[in-house]
Amino acid sequence: MPEPEGVLHQLLMERQLPPKVAEVARMQGEDPDRTSLMIEELRDMIYEKGDCIPHRIDDDYLIKFLRARFWNVRHAYNLMVRYYAFRESNPEFYENVNPMALRSLGDDDIISISPYHDQEGRRVICFKFGKWRPAKIPIVDLFRATMLLLEVGSLEPQSQVLGGIGVMDLEGLTLNHAWNLTPAVAQKMLALLATSMPLRTSQIHVVNQGWVFDTAFQIFKPMLTDKMRQRLFFHGTDRASLHKYIDPEALPERYGGTKPEYPYTYWLEHLSRDERVVNELQQLGYVHRTPYSRGPDNMPEIKAVAKCAPTARKDQAEDVTSADVPVTLFADQPERARKINELRKLIQNYDDCHRRSDNMFLCRFLYCCDWNVEEAFGRIVKLIKLKEANPEWFFHKPIATYSELLNRNVKFALQHRDRRGRRVFVTRLGAIDFSNMAVTDLANLDDIWFELMLNELDTLESGVTCLIDMSGYSLKSFRFLTPQNIRIGSAKTDLLPLKNIEFHVVNSSVFMNAAIAILYPMLSKKIKDQVRFHYSNWDSLHEYIPADILPQEYGGTGGKVFDFKSIHGQVLDRANEFDRILTYGKRLGTTSPSATAVPPKGKSTKSKGKHKDADKKKSSSGCVAEE
Structure with a gap:
């Protein structure tokens, strides 16, 4: 979509707050007569306690932590400690990450940011998780993009005071998406949106949710504090309910608003031209390379480990859209897909049994073998043979x-x-x-x-x-x-x-x-x-x-x-x-359960190669379920 004339995707980085925002800041505890004293108190606390070593301690940097915690110095310090602990635990979210390499999230309309503010002056960010394809975009890129948004937003004094609003659009969300929502992922999302970043998420509005989300939400629910729950609103398809909190003038037409929708890509392109923003991000560990740069030092790829995405549900052996698994050698997705499919064919041609060959299973072995297909296949064959010889040593019951x-x-x-x-x-x-x-x-x-x-x-x-x-x-x-x-x-x-x-x-x-x-x-x-x-x-x-x-x-x-x-x-x-795993291992064309189809002790069948024709005489007892 071409960017309309007159629409500016830029940060409002002026230190002087607009009168309306300045009044909100005053109500939050910001007193111009005491600002310098409180900044100095926070700086002294950093020196004295030494729980973290911030890369900056100038006034402009410290003030955003104070604003994020309503000028409570102790709480601001604790936030800073959590922020740097989160960065230390998750360097892949920012270290050597090129923001322009995240443009696919905008191209696929997964994230969009309005250049307009809501009735209170807050930014509105829309996440369309149903449009996310894990096989194409690894979950780590979602974290990278979200953290980048929050880092950039925290540079804007107005957003430091008012916070931001998130609209979580869950239309099209499937079990394949929900499978990625592990407790570890949930904890990191909460850290980004609630506990560990110097920018408040004032409200989160969930729209177009269905039963898949209701199920996945049970992972989050125990982790939410009462304060977090008060900021979370569920609207389904009721646009009038959403408009009680966000004026339609600040929303795209998709949500009953009056504005067109602007993808994440616009922000990346404009911010990459803002020298102030580029300098700030480089201090945080990001790298600045445009897609049009030339030379080995100006490539748009992220230097962090590349990812592929293979977690199919276990009853979808042929599904190529699945969860994220890291890949160390191949950054181009066609190469990843080719090696996954190459390994899948080797397994399918190994014998007459229905072997497990979903993406998750294959990428486990490809990753640990540095994506050497033959080595990964050999490892899987050894596992099959070990199971045939010792079936009682492996998970085989409901x-x-x-x-x-x-x-x-x-x-x-x-x-x-x-x-x-x-x-x-x-x-x-x-x-x-x-x-x-x-x-x-x-x-x-x-x-x-x-x-x-x-x-x-x-x-x-x-x-x-x-x-x-x-x-x-x-x-x-x-x-x-x-x-x-x-x-x-x-x-x-x-x-x-x-x-x-x-x-x-x-x-x-x-x-x-x-x-x-x-x-x-x-x-x-x-x-x-x-x-x-x-x-x-x-x-x-x-x-x-x-x-x-x-x-x-x-x-x-x-x-x-x-x-x-x-x-x-x-x-x-x-x-x-777990029980779906037991469906693997039975002889192709048979309907009998395979979980108990194991060879008699000491009489396991011996594979004669990778092709089905070589094993036509193999009995069904030679097929066992893969882990």
Whole structure:
């Protein structure tokens, strides 16, 4: 859409506030006679406490934190600490990011910003999440674009006082979109919109929502404070309800307004020409390159890791629109799609069984193999063969049948991540009662929890930290660690499609470590290199796993005990997704359930190659479900 003449997409960066806005600022606690004193008080607090090291401490920079917290110096300081902690935890949202490389969000009409203000003088930003295609645009780009908007908006004194308004248009939202809304994603969205940026989101208006959103919203709801809920409004398709809060003169026609709609792209182009804005963003770690620049130092690509997007629902093996998975080598999406499809064909031609070949599954292996298709295929084949030879070692029953096993609390994944963004997977060996629990039960629990974790973008990027608690574990239990069990368990671990996995052993004694040393030669080098012993030295453990996500028994500050109800809910609330996995593995053309179709022990079939014709005589018992 050509930009109409006379419409200016520019920031109002004048320090002098308009009279109406100045009156609002006064009501919020801004007193010209005390402004300098409060800025100096905030600056002194930064020096004295030292909880963060801001890249600027000039008056113009500090004042936006004070305005964001209504001139409460202590609250402004806490906001600054959270802001820099969020930046440190999520450098991929801004570090070496070229704003012009985010123009696809405007081209696809996912984000639009009106050059006009509402009746109160606030900016209005519209997000159309139903138009987002995860296979084309990774979720990290949505975060990058949103953070960029907030950073730019915080440069505008008027917006510092009034905040901004978000319109969340959910028309066209599907389960494929909702699948991306993990708790980690929800927490980051709340941090951006509510708790960690020096620009208030005054109101969020949700329109055109349906049952998919109502379901996904349950992830957000427990995280919302009363104040956040007061700023959230639901309108459905009732435009009159929306107009009670935003005058139609500030809204596009799509929402019953009088104005045309302007895509995100206009803002990017205009702001890239504003030297003041460019300088501010460069100080924050962004890079400035236009799409028309030439030379190796002026390319429009983002220097951060490229992304692809593969999380199909597990019953959609051929769906190429799916969730985000990072890609390290290929920034061009056609190349990514080609390699995904190439690997899918290899799997489909491997034998006569309905093998799992959805995007999420394939990209797990492609990512950990640096997108080498043959290597990824070989890894998947090894996994298939390992399952054929040892079916009882793999998740193979409806998730409801594992409820009692989950409730024994011997293996589980925490909902919070460690300092490097890794999932924390806990194994409490002392809680295992081998009189009524088999080694294969533990292996099944591993399968379940890793299936959950490997469906998360952050886990694929960062990895998993395994905390192994040996408290209460006796030498009698070592009789179950036979060479065969260790070999199978080690092989399973080696085949996990993860680049980064670490093991931290706690509550072990010198005597117990000596016993473990006997088993060491049976472990793979990959595993041995990643094992660390902490005994009961919690300071040593907390260098890797922060104390605030651990309970008191591990020297933590995260409560007396683990919240097992919430922990188990991560799995049990996704029972349908887990049970869909069991539909894979049956012989093509058959209708019998495959979850129990496993080969007799010691009589697994042997693959003869990658093509179906080579395995025409294979019995259906040779087909097993992929994890």
